[in-house]
Amino acid sequence: MKKVLNFSAGPSKIPTEVLKIAQEQLLDFNDSGISIMTGSHRAKMFEDVHNETIELIKELYKVPDNYKVLFIQGGASMQFAMLPMNLKQSGMVEFVDTGVWSSKAIKEAKIQGLDVNIIASSEESGYDCIPSKMIFSEDCDYGYITSNNTIYGTQYKVYPKCKNLVVDASSDVFSYPIDWKNIGLLFAGAQKNAGLAGVTIVIIREDLLDIAGDDVPSMLKYKNYAKSNSMFNTPPVFSIYLLNLTMKWLRDQGGVEQIQVQNKQKAKILYDVIDSSEGFYVGHSQKDSRSLMNVSFTIRGGYDELQKKFLSKAEEKGMIGLKGHRLLGGIRASIYNAITIEEVQTLANFMEEFKQENFNKKTYEVLNVKCGGCANTLKKTLKEDFGEVEVDLEAMPRKITLDMTDDRMEELKEKLRSLGYPLTTDELSGFDKLSTTAKSFVSCAIGKMSDEE
Amino acid sequence: MKKVLNFSAGPSKIPTEVLKIAQEQLLDFNDSGISIMTGSHRAKMFEDVHNETIELIKELYKVPDNYKVLFIQGGASMQFAMLPMNLKQSGMVEFVDTGVWSSKAIKEAKIQGLDVNIIASSEESGYDCIPSKMIFSEDCDYGYITSNNTIYGTQYKVYPKCKNLVVDASSDVFSYPIDWKNIGLLFAGAQKNAGLAGVTIVIIREDLLDIAGDDVPSMLKYKNYAKSNSMFNTPPVFSIYLLNLTMKWLRDQGGVEQIQVQNKQKAKILYDVIDSSEGFYVGHSQKDSRSLMNVSFTIRGGYDELQKKFLSKAEEKGMIGLKGHRLLGGIRASIYNAITIEEVQTLANFMEEFKQENFNKKTYEVLNVKCGGCANTLKKTLKEDFGEVEVDLEAMPRKITLDMTDDRMEELKEKLRSLGYPLTTDELSGFDKLSTTAKSFVSCAIGKMSDEE
Numbered sequence: 001m002k003k004v005l006n007f008s009a010g011p012s013k014i015p016t017e018v019l020k021i022a023q024e025q026l027l028d029f030n031d032s033g034i035s036i037m038t039g040s041h042r043a044k045m046f047e048d049v050h051n052e053t054i055e056l057i058k059e060l061y062k063v064p065d066n067y068k069v070l071f072i073q074g075g076a077s078m079q080f081a082m083l084p085m086n087l088k089q090s091g092m093v094e095f096v097d098t099g100v101w102s103s104k105a106i107k108e109a110k111i112q113g114l115d116v117n118i119i120a121s122s123e124e125s126g127y128d129c130i131p132s133k134m135i136f137s138e139d140c141d142y143g144y145i146t147s148n149n150t151i152y153g154t155q156y157k158v159y160p161k162c163k164n165l166v167v168d169a170s171s172d173v174f175s176y177p178i179d180w181k182n183i184g185l186l187f188a189g190a191q192k193n194a195g196l197a198g199v200t201i202v203i204i205r206e207d208l209l210d211i212a213g214d215d216v217p218s219m220l221k222y223k224n225y226a227k228s229n230s231m232f233n234t235p236p237v238f239s240i241y242l243l244n245l246t247m248k249w250l251r252d253q254g255g256v257e258q259i260q261v262q263n264k265q266k267a268k269i270l271y272d273v274i275d276s277s278e279g280f281y282v283g284h285s286q287k288d289s290r291s292l293m294n295v296s297f298t299i300r301g302g303y304d305e306l307q308k309k310f311l312s313k314a315e316e317k318g319m320i321g322l323k324g325h326r327l328l329g330g331i332r333a334s335i336y337n338a339i340t341i342e343e344v345q346t347l348a349n350f351m352e353e354f355k356q357e358n359f360n361k362k363t364y365e366v367l368n369v370k371c372g373g374c375a376n377t378l379k380k381t382l383k384e385d386f387g388e389v390e391v392d393l394e395a396m397p398r399k400i401t402l403d404m405t406d407d408r409m410e411e412l413k414e415k416l417r418s419l420g421y422p423l424t425t426d427e428l429s430g431f432d433k434l435s436t437t438a439k440s441f442v443s444c445a446i447g448k449m450s451d452e453e
Numbered sequence: 454m455k456k457v458l459n460f461s462a463g464p465s466k467i468p469t470e471v472l473k474i475a476q477e478q479l480l481d482f483n484d485s486g487i488s489i490m491t492g493s494h495r496a497k498m499f500e501d502v503h504n505e506t507i508e509l510i511k512e513l514y515k516v517p518d519n520y521k522v523l524f525i526q527g528g529a530s531m532q533f534a535m536l537p538m539n540l541k542q543s544g545m546v547e548f549v550d551t552g553v554w555s556s557k558a559i560k561e562a563k564i565q566g567l568d569v570n571i572i573a574s575s576e577e578s579g580y581d582c583i584p585s586k587m588i589f590s591e592d593c594d595y596g597y598i599t600s601n602n603t604i605y606g607t608q609y610k611v612y613p614k615c616k617n618l619v620v621d622a623s624s625d626v627f628s629y630p631i632d633w634k635n636i637g638l639l640f641a642g643a644q645k646n647a648g649l650a651g652v653t654i655v656i657i658r659e660d661l662l663d664i665a666g667d668d669v670p671s672m673l674k675y676k677n678y679a680k681s682n683s684m685f686n687t688p689p690v691f692s693i694y695l696l697n698l699t700m701k702w703l704r705d706q707g708g709v710e711q712i713q714v715q716n717k718q719k720a721k722i723l724y725d726v727i728d729s730s731e732g733f734y735v736g737h738s739q740k741d742s743r744s745l746m747n748v749s750f751t752i753r754g755g756y757d758e759l760q761k762k763f764l765s766k767a768e769e770k771g772m773i774g775l776k777g778h779r780l781l782g783g784i785r786a787s788i789y790n791a792i793t794i795e796e797v798q799t800l801a802n803f804m805e806e807f808k809q810e811n812f813n814k815k816t817y818e819v820l821n822v823k824c825g826g827c828a829n830t831l832k833k834t835l836k837e838d839f840g841e842v843e844v845d846l847e848a849m850p851r852k853i854t855l856d857m858t859d860d861r862m863e864e865l866k867e868k869l870r871s872l873g874y875p876l877t878t879d880e881l882s883g884f885d886k887l888s889t890t891a892k893s894f895v896s897c898a899i900g901k902m903s904d905e906e
Contacts, residue, residue, distance in 0.1 A: 001480070001481045001484075001486060002481075002484060002485070002486030003486065004485070004486030004487050006487050006491055006492070008491065008492060008493045008496070009493065010493070010687065011490060011491055011492060011493060011494060011687060011690055012491060012493075013487075013491050014488065014490060014491050016480070019479060019480050019488055019490075019491075020480070022479060023476055023479040023480060026472060026475060026476040026479065027454070027469070027472050027473065027476060028454045028455075031454075031455060032455070032457070033454060033455030033456065033457030033771065034457050034459050034466075034773070035467065035472055037464060037467060037472075037649050037650075037695070038459055038461065038464055038465060038466050038467050038472075039459070039461060039464060039774075040461045040462065040463070040464060040465075040774060041464060041650070043461070043774075073526035073527045073528070073531070073651065073689070074526045074527055074531075074672055075526070075672075075686045075687055076686070077671065077672045077685065077686040078526070078527075078672045080670075080671075080672070081670035081671070081672050081673060104671075107671070108670055108671060108672075111667065111668060111669075111670055111671070112668070112670065113668070189687065191687055191690075196490050196690075196691055197490075197494070197687045197688070197689055197690050197691070198526065198651040198652075198689035198690070198691065198692060199651075214564065215564060215565070215566070216564075217533075217534035217561055217564055217565065218530065218533075218534070218557075218560070218561060218564070219527055219528075219530045219531045219533070219534050219561075220534060220673075232530065233528045233529070233530040234463060234464060234528055234642065234644055234650045235650070236526070236650055236651035236689065236692070237464055237644075237649075237650050237651070238649055238650070238651065238691060238692070239651060239689070239691070242490070318486065320487070321492075321493060321496075
């Protein structure tokens with residue numbers, strides 16, 4: 001069997017110990033002679049697994065007695081729809097927008113005609129952080145956050161206060177202890193930290209069960225799940241069974257508290273590589289918002305070609321699932337609970353090696369870039385296609401530093417030429433389309449670079 | 454490993470061949486080095502399985518090109534809620550009520566405020582048949598049927614005509630060929646004939662996708678599943694994989710046409726045992742409505758004690774899942790596609806043996822039961838607790854025939870005594886509470902029985 005390190009964002013790695021038990025029991029669960037998949041969900045065999053799973057969650061996650069643990073199908077996206085149906089009272093709800101997943105939840109609340117206020121958003125900075133100021137109103141029906149943002153690699157360190165806080169913890173459930181005092185409802189699809197896709201864990205404070213009216217469809221009403229112990233109809237039996245095994249595995253790891261310690265160690269290994277890479281790797285999220293679950297980064301100056309090379313070399317070494325989300329591009333290492341420190345270290349070592357092999361940082365002097373504004377325009381012009389540029393504002397002439405492979409330098413020149421940017425002072429005639437400022441530094445910068453070559 | 458024959462109504466047997474492949478591939482799908490459960494649903498590995506499954510369904514079920522095959526979570530109960538949301542136009546919908554599952558679908562349409570007409574029902578006869586006359590209106594948004602009724606063991610032989618016929622085929626999907634000309638939407642939870650709980654197959658005619666308005670939540674809108682190829686969010690990957698394997702297994706069996714032949718053979722074996730049992734076994738459904746999937750029956754005169762004995766003896770022989778639904782009691786053998794003819798034959802042999810061992814049919818003469826009305830009152834009085842009684846209305850004195858074990862006869866006498874029914878003519882003094890008619894036949898009947906002992 002091929003050795004594979006699976007850094008997929010979800011569905012994602014399930015502990016090997018868990019899969020081995022599932023494999024062993026697949027045709028014969030506990031000497032019953034049948035598979036857990038094929039017994040009635042109302043028979044003792046499955047009911048025991050079901051109830052034990054709920055107890056394990058309560059125990060490991062320290063869920064207080066006035067909360068119910070429910071199992072629902074449809075993933076987080078179904079919760080986006082169920083929340084407004086079940087929790088609306090005045091109809092005014094508040095959200096923190098930290099990216100795609102909160103935006104989807106916002107959209108669904110609007111579809112149902114709720115009065116939606118976005119009290120904080122990091123959209124402007126490309127969702128690279130958790131907003132610093134988040135104050136929910138006293139009178140909102142609920143306040144909504146996405147505790148970890150898989151795409152951007154951001155994560156709350158502390159949850160904001162809200163009477164009925166709703167937390168989408170799909171990507172960091174069971175990865176740190178929860179302060180339940182502040183929580184109205186927390187939900188999470190299982191496929192990242194809790195096993196197999198197909199079941200969503202909803203942990204709800206009991207008083208919220210009584211809000212939904214008679215017009216809410218039965219299968220979309222939390223109360224019906226609570227009343228029937230999540231057996232309103234046939235539950236997703238195998239996903240619940242995998243959840244059961246995953247919770248036992250988590251217990252064996254020392255529980256949520258101990259897994260948090262490991263998660264911090266794992267994330268530190270990767271962020272240290274990024275931070276000490278002299279800008280070769282650039283993390284997407286701001287440092288104080290960094291996720292312990294998803295490490296999203298780009299390769300500086302490393303345009304798609306270099307990132308593709310990274311992914312392809314990684315795959316050769318058995319590391320898969322590292323491609324960044326299509327909305328953000330770049331690289332993403334998802335290091336959920338099931339990923340071991342050794343696996344993360346293997347990735348970190350590879351990142352170091354890859355940097356050594358592909359780092360090609362050079363410094364050029366740039367004439368005529370006199371003010372900081374000019375320097376910033378240059379940075380922006382180049383960043384769009386060619387990644388980060390450092391500009392030394394102390395030196396005169398300015399020094400720009402790029403990490404660029406040699407073939408990429410040709411591409412840069414080609415691009416500038418196609419845009420009407422001359423590569424030597426002889427080509428200045430094409431410059432009439434540019435502003436005076438742009439003319440001055442581009443001509444100088446590129447002229448100088450051409451000289452250096 | 455214990456040898457078990459699993460007659461569970463759902464979740465139910467999955468073909469052993471399917472489970473063996475799943476077991477073998479559990480940690481390493483097609484030499485990928487990872488489990489199918491743990492790869493991204495957007496990666497080629499899973500997408501291939503997903504798309505192949507849709508193609509297999511289209512091929513095996515001969516789904517025309519103007520239908521879409523969707524995979525949705527939440528089981529049939531979620532469809533009960535999605536149908537009104539997605540298909541309502543005028544708001545008038547029509548149902549045939551054949552028991553619990555259609556009743557639930559009706560309830561959900563009402564919750565959403567639709568104008569619900571029940572055009573036919575078999576409620577009055579205890580849902581023991583499919584109504585014979587079913588005419589849907591031209592102008593209903595859709596007409597709804599439950600093609601097979603697991604609890605009562607009834608099944609449609611032909612679907613009624615309707616412009617937009619909706620079929621809940623949860624318990625007989627893929628068990629016979631479908632005439633698609635008449636179908637608007639057909640849906641089925643996977644856990645009976647199609648593998649593992651957690652995915653519902655929805656096959657919808659394309660024109661119905663455009664009815665739903667902007668107020669329908671995204672995860673509850675068929676169109677979003679159609680547009681995203683059922684990948685609006687993470688699908689239930691392992692349930693789809695099991696569905697894939699089950700479809701391949703079905704193909705290997707010769708497809709839907711050949712499985713129908715087998716299903717008919719299987720059902721005939723059990724119904725023949727019932728019909729030739731001299732009334733020891735009594736099928737619940739009327740003969741022309743008999744289900745090929747669920748054979749529901751009671752043991753005549755076989756009160757709970759005898760049925761429990763049947764279930765317990767069956768379990769000793771490794772036959773499980775035979776307990777009837779709590780609403781109906783008795784015995785139910787679910788013989789879905791995956792159940793083999795040999796397994797059914799084993800059950801039939803056991804039923805024959807059990808009958809031989811427990812059949813204790815005796816005939817008593819009853820004095821003074823002159824009219825048919827008296828005989829019927831006696832039948833009803835005894836039936837409530839002691840099962841069926843045959844009364845020979847040709848003979849005089851009347852002859853009653855009961856199938857009753859000896860210890861049960863003591864119980865009968867005790868019961869009658871406690872009700873003030875005398876067991877001999879000496880005890881007639883207690884009779885003043887009874888009507889004259891009751892007095893006359895009970896005293897005589899029981900007097901005669903006592904004599905026979």
